[in-house]
Amino acid sequence: MIEMKGVTKKYPNGVLALRGVDISIKQGEFVYVVGPSGAGKSTFIKLMYREEKPTNGRIVVNGVNLSTLKARSVPLLRRQIGVVFQDFKLLPTLTVYENVAFAMEVIEESPAVIKKRVMEVLELVGLKNKARMLPEELSGGEQQRVSIARSIVNKPKVVIADEPTGNLDPDTAWDIMDIFEKINAQGTTLVMATHNKEIVNTVRRRVVAIEGGCIVRDEQRGDYGYEV
């Protein structure tokens, strides 16, 4: 599903964020990406949805070689990847429904299909009855659920989450994890960068630890491994 071979990322300001990263993530896997702040986790995540380009090395996501992907084709790649952020990235002037539907309008889906699918995913994340509300009328956890709904509405093969529980209280974080587990159970690959020790140590999955731009640990059913 996701392949990285000798991936190096050096930013124009000289910061070497990743050096020689090799990793292979299979379809349907659930992978935690852990590591201290500034270790290169966010860069690792950004490279997967082509927000950043690698300086060296090869990245293949869902059969698409991102190193040679033309700028023109980036939107097509993004439609196959769901992305979830710590700060939700919702449009404040659109309702919950519109925020989710937006991702389908972009691919020029018909209104009937959009309506059916959006209500489906809103039900999955438990927000069907709040479809007409604006993001500011929702709690942080609910906003994150909207953002997850948006990320999966186009049935992507992979969902990438960058600290999705970072802004949420522990109980709400568990709600979000439940949704991610449901999504993963349907066969969607899930890559999640996180600092949440409790979640990583309780829901045991593959753990990839990044430090100083290198993968220092890669364990099936691993633990968080850092003191908080």
Add this chain to the structure above:
Amino acid sequence: MKSRTFRRHFRESFKNLSRNGWMTFAAVSAVTVTLLLVGVFLTILLNLNKAATDIENDVEVRVLVKLEATKTEQEKLKEQLLSLPEVASVTYSPKEKELQNLIKDMGEDFALFEQNNPLYDVFVVKTKHPTDTPKVAKKIKRFDYTEDAVYGEKKVERLFSFLKTSRNVGLVLSLGLLFTAMFLISNTIKMTIFARRKEIEIMRLVGATNWFIRWPFLLEGLWLGLIGSVLPVAAVSVGYSYVVKAITTHVQGHFIQPLPYFPFIWQISGVILLIGAFIGMWGSFMAVRRFLKI
């Protein structure tokens, strides 16, 4: 693009205008103020240009026919004049008519000359291009039956050079004003779009193509430009009708006249609307471009 998608962009562009109310207000005000300036300035400039053309067109060469020339010889002179490529028209004014004009201008005292008219028969020559006047006059002087060809020599040459300079200055000023307007309007639109860069970022994240992102903004820019043009068009239309009325009563029968209300008002309104629409779309295009770099 599917027509459904285009309808969506259309709808979206209108929704965005109301969603971003204050930004819309700021951008529309900037368009209104600058286009009002452009409109008023253009109206003045085009009228000054019209006045200059009127003055130029009033310039004529008066060809004095030799006293001894017979009727046939006068006819021959007229043919010679008409054969000049620069000449537009030749009108004959016999010395009796010349005297009447003189009496009308200078007073009844000149009626004395009716006994023994000392004036010349005159051909009034108009050139196709007023600036050719000195050249034409020079040629005419060489003709056999010409006593003299007068056109107010030095004065006309000075007038022409003055009009040429004023036109150039006007052109430079209007170009400058137009650039200022473009700069001001596109910057305001840039600011309104800058405030919405998160929107563009999210659109890109969910896989919107660049044109899918651009269209609503371009249409929004178009509406901003058009809405901003309404007030300037109205102000110029109303204002100019008063000005035309005032001027025509003052200078009735004078050779300098303001541009007639119609079709001028259609033309200037069209120009203002076009500038508004173009600058609105252009400003949006440039602003969105900054956030579309992948």
